[in-house]
Every structure is written in structure tokens, then in C-alpha cells.
Amino acid sequence: xxxxxxxxxxxxxxxxxxxxxxxxxxxxxxxxxxxxxxxxxxxxxxxxxxxxxxxxxxxxxxxxxxxxxxxxxxxxxxxxxxxxxxxxxxxxxxxxxxxxxxxxxxxxxxxxxxxxxxxxxxxxxxxxxxxxxxxxxxxxxxxxxxxxxxxxxxxxxxxxxxxxx
Numbered sequence: 001x002x003x004x005x006x007x008x009x010x011x012x013x014x015x016x017x018x019x020x021x022x023x024x025x026x027x028x029x030x031x032x033x034x035x036x037x038x039x040x041x042x043x044x045x046x047x048x049x050x051x052x053x054x055x056x057x058x059x060x061x062x063x064x065x066x067x068x069x070x071x072x073x074x075x076x077x078x079x080x081x082x083x084x085x086x087x088x089x090x091x092x093x094x095x096x097x098x099x100x101x102x103x104x105x106x107x108x109x110x111x112x113x114x115x116x117x118x119x120x121x122x123x124x125x126x127x128x129x130x131x132x133x134x135x136x137x138x139x140x141x142x143x144x145x146x147x148x149x150x151x152x153x154x155x156x157x158x159x160x161x162x163x164x165x
Contacts, residue, residue: 035074037082041163043141048115048156055151056081057143059161063087072142073100080147085161086140094140095132098123104145108153109133116157119148 040061045054058081062068072084088094091112098105107120118134122145133140141159 034076041161043159043161046158057083059083059085061085076102078103078144080144084142088138091136091138094137095130097130098125098127101125105142106145106148107131108141109137110139112138114159116155121148
């Protein structure tokens with residue numbers, strides 16, 4: 001009886017070792033690859049009162065349902081000269097949130113004339129609270145948190161952008 005018990009314990013140990021090894025292999029296969037920045041255009045920010053250039057940015061463009069819903073989710077970082085520009089077909093009240101977004105952001109809402117109508121500063125990673133615009137917007141620019149203050153952005157400041165061919 002002792003031999004059967006020892007054999008059973010030994011067999012169970014061997015099986016659990018192989019099960020653990022197999023499960024860790026399958027876990028590694030299910031990990032998602034980090035999403036990297038894809039430059040799709042260039043954007044310039046200008047002061048409203050004198051049209052002086054504030055900053056130049058490389059932009060990734062979100063203009064379809066999937067890209068506007070995903071935005072900068074699942075990204076670990078973004079360079080200071082990079083941003084995401086959301087382009088919508090209509091001007092209306094907008095609200096963003098930070099679900100699955102690891103990077104603290106400044107969210108800049110712009111009207112159809114590409115003028116800033118409001119800024120949500122220092123949006124916290126993973127926070128699902130609503131971050132609404134103070135006025136209807138057609139464009140939304142997401143940059144690293146703190147840049148709106150660094151650049152001294154204000155309502156009325158403007159953007160222009162071009163897409164890569």
C-alpha cells in the first residue's frame with residue numbers, strides 16, 4: 001500500500017510540474033504586444049493673438065470608430081514631440097476618459113475652426129471619470145500631461161495639421 005501511495009504522489013508531482021510548464025507557455029503566448037507610435041502627419045500649434053508657433057508635433061490620427069475608441073490605450077509612453085489627433089465628422093459636445101490608458105495626458109478640445117475651446121489637464125492614467133469639453137468640438141488633441149502648461153496654451157490658440165501621403 002505504501003508503494004502505491006508513493007507512486008501516486010510521485011505521478012501527481014510530475015503531472016503538476018508539466019501542467020505548470022504548459023500553462024506558463026500558453027500565458028506567454030497570450031500577452032499582447034505593445035502598440036507603438038505611427039507617424040501619420042504633422043501638427044503645429046499657434047498663439048491666437050499673433051500666430052506665433054508654439055510647437056511642432058508628429059501626430060497619429062484617429063478618424064475611424066476603432067481608432068477613436070482605442071486612442072492611446074495600451075501604450076507605455078509617448079515622446080514629447082508626439083501626439084494623437086482625433087478627427088470627428090461633426091462638431092458636438094465631447095467627453096473622453098482614461099480607461100486602459102497608462103500615460104498621463106492633457107486633452108485639448110478644438111472646434112471646427114481648429115481653435116482650442118477647452119483643456120483637460122493632467123488626466124490620470126486608468127481613471128474612467130468623464131473629462132468633458134466646455135464647448136462643442138470637432139477635434140481632440142492628446143499630448144503628454146504638463147505640455148499644455150509648458151506651452152501656455154489658452155482658449156483660442158489654434159492648430160494646423162497635414163497628413164502624410
